Amino acid sequence: MRKLLRILAALVLVGGVGFWLAAGANTGWTKNRVPKKFVDDVTGIEVERFEDKFVPGVDFLGGTAVGAVALAGLSFVFRGKKKELKT
Amino acid sequence: MKKLIGSLFVIALASSALAAPQVFDFKDPKGVNNAKFATDAVLESINGTATDISGTVTFDAANPPATKGKIIVGTASLNVPNSMMKQHLQSPTWLDAQKYPEISFDVKELKNVKTTGDETSADASGTFSLHGVSKEMTVPVKLTYLKGKLSQRVPGKMGDLLVIRAKFELKRSDFKINAGQYTDKVSDEIELSLAIAGMSATP
Numbered sequence: 001m002r003k004l005l006r007i008l009a010a011l012v013l014v015g016g017v018g019f020w021l022a023a024g025a026n027t028g029w030t031k032n033r034v035p036k037k038f039v040d041d042v043t044g045i046e047v048e049r050f051e052d053k054f055v056p057g058v059d060f061l062g063g064t065a066v067g068a069v070a071l072a073g074l075s076f077v078f079r080g081k082k083k084e085l086k087t
Numbered sequence: 088m089k090k091l092i093g094s095l096f097v098i099a100l101a102s103s104a105l106a107a108p109q110v111f112d113f114k115d116p117k118g119v120n121n122a123k124f125a126t127d128a129v130l131e132s133i134n135g136t137a138t139d140i141s142g143t144v145t146f147d148a149a150n151p152p153a154t155k156g157k158i159i160v161g162t163a164s165l166n167v168p169n170s171m172m173k174q175h176l177q178s179p180t181w182l183d184a185q186k187y188p189e190i191s192f193d194v195k196e197l198k199n200v201k202t203t204g205d206e207t208s209a210d211a212s213g214t215f216s217l218h219g220v221s222k223e224m225t226v227p228v229k230l231t232y233l234k235g236k237l238s239q240r241v242p243g244k245m246g247d248l249l250v251i252r253a254k255f256e257l258k259r260s261d262f263k264i265n266a267g268q269y270t271d272k273v274s275d276e277i278e279l280s281l282a283i284a285g286m287s288a289t290p
Contacts, residue, residue, distance in 0.1 A: 028131075028132070029131065029169065030169070031168040031169055032168075032169060032170055033166075033168050033169065033170060034168060035134075035168065038119070040117065040119040040240070040284070041239075042233070042236055042239045042284075043119070043240070043248060043250045043284040044250070045119050045120065045121070045250065045282040045283070045284060046282065047118075047119045047120075047121045047136070047138070047282075048121070048123070048136045049136075049138075050136070050166050
């Protein structure tokens with residue numbers, strides 16, 4: 001169980017950081033809508049229209065780290081098998 | 088002689104009609120007109136856009152200083168990248184979109200007008216109203232008069248376009264929007280930029 005939780009903690013951390021990096025390493029807060037630029041040909045006016053898209057931010061990264069630490073910490077609750085001392 | 092006088096009268100009438108001030112309607116059928124806002128605080132920088140823009144501006148290409156009008160932005164159309172943040176922004180704690188559904192700038196006069204070709208730059212003076220507070224402000228504006236370009240934008244309609252661009256700052260504390268509070272997340276200075284096109288259709 002200890003090992004399983006520690007592997008899970010490592011997976012959560014690596015997966016979270018990987019997802020954050022893959023989504024553009026946004027150093028702001030998490031966004032669930034992103035602006036997309038559009039230019040009007042005649043007037044030259046540029047407008048940003050929002051589209052639904054999840055972009056993880058530093059709060060997501062922090063949450064992932066907290067989750068990984070919690071799982072790793074939980075692993076210490078379970079004791080490993082004591083090795084018998086051979087004399 | 089009568090024919091000559093008649094012709095001169097028609098020419099004079101036509102030229103006076105051409106020189107007459109035109110009313111430009113800023114309700115954009117293409118939904119491109121927009122106002123951007125940005126705050127840059129210690130903990131957070133927020134950028135947003137508003138697209139529900141309406142109002143009219145009276146503009147005379149032969150006399151730009153006489154420009155007058157009112158531009159209105161629907162408070163409910165203010166958008167930010169996070170939907171929860173948008174709810175907060177429009178809640179009674181911040182802009183109170185239900186109680187104050189409009190943000191407006193009522194332009195009374197243009198000062199320091201400089202016209203080069205189709206472009207006019209000036210300082211627009213008028214009353215800016217936000218969050219139930221009205222304040223006299225002067226902001227730099229750039230107007231571009233696009234004669235006969237309406238049909239390119241709205242097929243089937245003949246007329247002219249007037250593009251207005253403005254960029255300026257205001258203080259939210261001046262408009263009683265959480266003055267002195269949450270300054271670590273929302274700066275007191277709010278940067279606003281406006282890019283809008285109005286149309287004057289020929290009947």
